[in-house]
Amino acid sequence: MTCHISRTVLLGFSATLLAVFILPILETPCFAEEPSQQDLEPYRGQVIMEITIAGNHVTKDWVIGREVWASEGKELDPDLVQEDITRLENLAIFGSVLVTIAPIEGGVTLNYSFTEMPWIIPYPAMSYTEENGFSLGVGVASPNFAGRDIMLSGSAVFGGSTMYKISASNPWITGNHVSAGVLAFHQTRRNELLDFNQTSDMVNLNSGKYIGQNGRLKVYGGYYGVGSDQPNKTLSADNHDDLWFGAVSLGYDGRDSWRSPHKGWHNEVALLYMGGAANTWTVGVDVRRYHPVGERQTIATGPYLGLQSGTVGEEIPEYMQYFIGGANSVRGYELEKLGKEIFGKNQFLYTLEYRYLAIPTRPVKILKWTFSLGLELATFGDVGVAWSDPAEFNLDRTRSGYGVGVRLLVPGLDSLRFDVARSEEGNTVFNFGVRAIFDERKKRVR
Secondary structure, eight states: OOOOTTTTTEEEEEEEHHHHHHHTTTTTTTTTOOOOOOOOOOGOOOOEEEEEEEEEESSSSSHHHHHHHOOOSOOOHHHHHHHHHHHHHHTTTTEEEEEEEETTEEEEEEEEEEEEEOOOOEEEEEEEEEETTEEEEEEEEEEEETTTEEEEHHHHEEEEEEEEEEEEEEEEEETTTEEEEEEEEEEEEEEEETTTTEEEEEEEEEEEEEEETTTTEEEEEEEEEEEEEETSSSSSSSSSSEEEEEEEEEEEEOOOSSSSSSSEEEEEEEEEEETTTTOOEEEEOOOEEEEEEESSSEEEEEEEEEEEEEEEETTTTTGSSSOOOSTTTSSOOOHHHTTTTTTEEEEEEEEEEEEEEEEEEEEEEEEEEEEEEEEEEEEEEEEEEESSSSOOGGGGGGGHHHEEEEEETTTTTTTEEEEEETTTSSSSEEEEEESSSHHHTTOOOO
């Protein structure tokens, strides 16, 4: 699967390309006046007599209300209000979230005000992978359909690969953050690593639930079909594999922000079974730690381990192996070169990044719309290996790289990454990535 822009994809191409040029010019009139949160600490312990919301012309009041845990009749806790702000920002539908307070008889009034991002817009769609490069096309997206924080999108892209894609997700269909979603696509592309023309079709249904404040439970399943124009690339003799899959994951998410986390843990253990033409179990263990080392400085680190049962070519299709190299595994190497040397059914990756938030996310006005954008600088190091036979899990096959980069923080995509990395052999490579490396490193097609 490609690094395809989906939720608020419009921000990832049109608004983002414009923001690349205007973000460094801090005095530009394109910027909205940066909101400043009022200091609530002097009012700690006073009774909240009333809570008001304003500025949500499209978003339903109850969408906001479900994320606001401060309540009328309770004592004001500034820490809880800050958590409210984080949850509201994580919805990725607001350009800014501002909280102010006003003293009244008997206590205080707590005021939440918002600027909304566009709820629907056509956009020039873009996809990118290390294997196939850029593909461009058109699409339409609604990141806040009907004001209910429902994401709907559809797009078609052509170029490095051809993909027709539709997706929908509702983060709260009922109860305590019970979510539902669907993703479907048809894709044709050149599989450069295995030298064949690949056709893929997928339908993925998923549902998730919060467990308390930080626990996450998710189940998903569906169909994945893969066709080849060359023999011996699929498990089936007719050059087309019909695969059915089901999975469950259990995680913990204690990040203070989804787009630019500064502190907290984000961990997950996932178990997936793929049947049909295949017969394999996959276990994925993802551990991430974000540790603050200054007001705008963060250490982001952690390993990812992916293990599959079965034998490649018998229970596991060749195209479901991990290939090392490129922007989403070990930077400093080109995927098409290292991936043909270091690959296998299992992988281990470790990433360490130092990040400096040069420009905190802030509202930017483009025409009549407001978007929330920011800029981050980073230095990093990666280590990784892939293997099928246990004897291949050794230091001789392990590769490492290091470098520096720039992160453009955009809603929906988290970030666009521009990295310059150096391999242990001394080669320098430019890497471009969509979304955080910690999310993308788990994928097989990177």
